[in-house]
Amino acid sequence: DAGVTQSPTHLIKTRGQQVTLRCSPKSGHDTVSWYQQALGQGPQFIFQYYEEEERQRGNFPDRFSGHQFPNYSSELNVNALLLGDSALYLCASSLSDYGYTFGSGTRLTVV
Amino acid sequence: EDQVTQSPEALRLQEGESSSLNCSYTVSGLRGLFWYRQDPGKGPEFLFTLYSAGEEKEKERLKATLTKKESFLHITAPKPEDSATYLCAGFHGSSNTGKLIFGQGTTLQVKP
Numbered sequence: 165d166a167g168v169t170q171s172p173t174h175l176i177k178t179r180g181q182q183v184t185l186r187c188s189p190k191s192g193h194d195t196v197s198w199y200q201q202a203l204g205q206g207p208q209f210i211f212q213y214y215e216e217e218e219r220q221r222g223n224f225p226d227r228f229s230g231h232q233f234p235n236y237s238s239e240l241n242v243n244a245l246l247l248g249d250s251a252l253y254l255c256a257s258s259l260s261d262y263g264y265t266f267g268s269g270t271r272l273t274v275v
Numbered sequence: 276e277d278q279v280t281q282s283p284e285a286l287r288l289q290e291g292e293s294s295s296l297n298c299s300y301t302v303s304g305l306r307g308l309f310w311y312r313q314d315p316g317k318g319p320e321f322l323f324t325l326y327s328a329g330e331e332k333e334k335e336r337l338k339a340t341l342t343k344k345e346s347f348l349h350i351t352a353p354k355p356e357d358s359a360t361y362l363c364a365g366f367h368g369s370s371n372t373g374k375l376i377f378g379q380g381t382t383l384q385v386k387p
Contacts, residue, residue, distance in 0.1 A: 168318070197374065206279075206362055206377030207319070219372040254318050256375075264309075264375065266318035 166191060168267035170255050176273045177245050185240040185270045189257030196238040197264070198230060199254040207254055213238055242272075250274045277302045279365050281378035288353055288385050296348040296381045298363030307366040308346050309375060310339050312359045319362055322348075353385045 169188040177183050189196050195214045199207035209222035213232035227243045236257075242249055250273050256264040279300045288294055300308065307326050311319035323332045325341035332339050336357065338349040348361055360382045364375040 199375075199377075204379075206281075206364075206379045207375070209374040209376070212372065212374060214372070220368065220374055222374065252316075256318075263321070263324070265321065266311075268316075268318045271316070 168255055168257050168265050170253075170267035170270050172270060173268070174271045174273075176275060178275055179245055179247060181245050182241065182243045183245060183272060185242075185253050185255075185272070187238045187240070187255030187257075187267060189236050189238070189255075190265045193257035193259045193265070194236050195258045196232055196236065197256045197258070198238070198240045199256065200224075201252040201254055201269070203251070210240070245274045247274050277365065277367060277376050279363055279376050279378040281361075281363050281381050283381060284379065285382045286384070288350075288383065290354055290385055290387050291352045293349070293351045293353070295350070296361055296363075296383070298346040298348070298378055299344060300346070300363075300365045300376075301344075302365035302367050302376055304367055305365050306368065306373065308341055309364040309366060310346070310348055311362040311364065313362055313380070314359050322361075350383070353383075355385045355387050358383055358385045 197212040198210040201207040211221040216232045229241045232238045252269040254269045255267045258264045282297045310322040313319045323339040328343045360380040362380045364377040
């Protein structure tokens with residue numbers, strides 16, 4: 165049974181560019197959440213998608229946006245990249261309960 | 276403000292030397308307290324969920340406990356393969372509109 169799949173695994177972007185990260189949830193899961201983890205810190209909640217809608221959002225600017233597709237997969241988009249956006253971006257899926265499964269993340273480096 | 280604080284930030288143990296990791300939380304409407312293990316460059320791996328004060332859960336050399344203000348992860352006779360960062364998180368909200376509030380983690384190194 166495949167777990168949470170994220171792509172790409174690594175990405176290098178230039179300041180000001182835009183990036184799209186992708187997530188396929190664990191089979192049977194319908195809720196997707198995104199987290200940002202800076203080096204040496206715990207993950208911080210960005211937003212959560214359920215039934216193709218953003219249900220809750222953390223303290224992140226509008227440059228961060230997302231989408232959930234009918235097959236429950238999700239995308240995270242970041243516009244106008246800043247150096248401070250460099251981090252490990254984690255996707256977590258769940259099924260209407262608190263059992264979150266995390267992917268291995270996308271390491272984004274902004275130069 | 277909801278907050279989760281872990282201590283110590285880093286811990287070095289000799290193989291077989293038992294110890295405990297602390298997680299203090301102030302999360303309004305806490306619906307569960309989670310422990311995860313994270314290896315370098317990987318996503319968090321689920322260990323335990325605790326729901327009420329007094330609850331305890333065990334898995335191999337790990338035991339998690341919960342009080343009204345703190346959670347502890349006890350590591351008994353650790354081995355080098357237990358070296359990792361351990362993350363504590365409080366769950367806030369309902370099933371489809373909730374979020375995990377993480378501490379900064381405790382990085383454990385177990386030397387042979």
